[in-house]
Each structure stands twice: as C-alpha cells, then as structure tokens.
Amino acid sequence: MRFVARGDLEGGSALERDAIGGPAGTWVVEERVDVSASVSIQLETTTSGTRVLFSGAMHTTQGSFTGYVSPLPPSCAHVAGELEEWGLQLGRHLADHGYAGPFGVDALVSTDGAAYADESNIRHTATTTPHTMVTRLTAGSAVTRPAWSVSKGHTRRPFYFEQALARLREHHLAFDPARGEGVVLYVDAPSDGRSWRYAVISADADGAGEWDARLSQAMECETT
Numbered sequence: 001m002r003f004v005a006r007g008d009l010e011g012g013s014a015l016e017r018d019a020i021g022g023p024a025g026t027w028v029v030e031e032r033v034d035v036s037a038s039v040s041i042q043l044e045t046t047t048s049g050t051r052v053l054f055s056g057a058m059h060t061t062q063g064s065f066t067g068y069v070s071p072l073p074p075s076c077a078h079v080a081g082e083l084e085e086w087g088l089q090l091g092r093h094l095a096d097h098g099y100a101g102p103f104g105v106d107a108l109v110s111t112d113g114a115a116y117a118d119e120s121n122i123r124h125t126a127t128t129t130p131h132t133m134v135t136r137l138t139a140g141s142a143v144t145r146p147a148w149s150v151s152k153g154h155t156r157r158p159f160y161f162e163q164a165l166a167r168l169r170e171h172h173l174a175f176d177p178a179r180g181e182g183v184v185l186y187v188d189a190p191s192d193g194r195s196w197r198y199a200v201i202s203a204d205a206d207g208a209g210e211w212d213a214r215l216s217q218a219m220e221c222e223t224t
Helices: 006-012 077-096 128-137 161-170 205-218
Strands: 035-046 049-061 064-070 101-110 115-121 147-154 182-184 195-202
Touching: 035 077, 049 077, 049 128, 077 101, 077 115, 128 147, 128 195, 147 205, 161 205, 182 205, 195 205
Parallel strands: none
Antiparallel strands: 035 049, 035 101, 049 064, 064 147, 101 115, 147 195, 182 195
C-alpha cells in the first residue's frame, strides 16, 4: 500500500512501483477522498439472523489502526443507518454462503459527509475483543449501553504496572465494577514503561472523553 499526496506528481514526475507484485502485478489505484473520519460497524450472523454488535470511529495513523471510540461521535453519527444497512446486507450474503460468526464493515466519511465502504473483515477484529471485555465488565452494573474507547498514551516517564495502577487509584480513575465506569489497563506493562494501552468505559460518550482527559493528566501523558 502506498499513500500518494497531491503534490507528489506535480511537474510530470513519476513514482516507481514497489517491487512487490513486480511489473506483471495487479495494481488498484483509488481516487483520493478527503476524509474526516474512519468508521466501522461490527456484526454477527447466526442461524437466527444477523445482528449489530456496535459501531464507532477509528483512530488511524498512515492507514494503521491506533484506537477506537464507540458509539459514533456526533460528527459522523449521521452514517450509522447506512453502515447498519450495509452490514445487514453483507450478513445475509454471508449466511447464504454458509458462514456464521463475527464480521465487520469499515468505511470512510468524507469532508462533505458521504460514506464510502472500503473494507470488510470476516473475522474477529481489533475492536471485538475490547468490546467483549467492556460488555463483561459492565454486566453487573447500572450501565446498560456503555460508551468506551481504546487508545494508547505515552507517559513522560516510565512506570511499572503496579505504579501505573496505583496512579489510577490515587486519582480515582481505576475501573469500578459497581459503577461500571473507569479506566482499564488491558495489556501488561509495555517494555519501555511509557506506551500504555488502555480502555475507558463510561455511562455516556461525554463521560468517556472526560475520563480520557483526566487519565492523560494523572499519568502525565505527552500531547501529540
């Protein structure tokens, strides 16, 4: 995959193709779309039909997944119905071919608000595991439809896992099973002690953003 900026071909310059695929390889050139958001919907198809599990917006850097927030933020919530329609149609198609299990549809939202489906993953994805964790952790609480996000924070100084957890507890950020809200360090301590992956769980989307901001301050995270 190669990302081409608008100015890369100015003046008639040419870009040599990568060696992968070779001269006889198949290349697909996609029209540039000015993107405001990368979104997805995750579903499951069974013998009883297809159901929506959740949808949300992805954080990406140069096309690579770095985080996720669910439900869809207000800026792209208008595509929720279209995503659901696409997902249910794909689910029926998969069921007709004998597939049962999880799958998802990824899409881009352009700056003028249009949605463009760009990929489907017929498997568990990077978001389905944390969603399962969130569902399990909030099952005994009063939070029935939790808002959640997964991300990575880079602290200014390294912490051991016990130190990071103590910092969360000190600032009243650690996940509380009774309330169904808080921060979860869902991966062990990073090798550098600074690149922490975490999940924020809240009763509503506004609360999730507030938890994230408080975490950044408590853990002394670098801003990007």
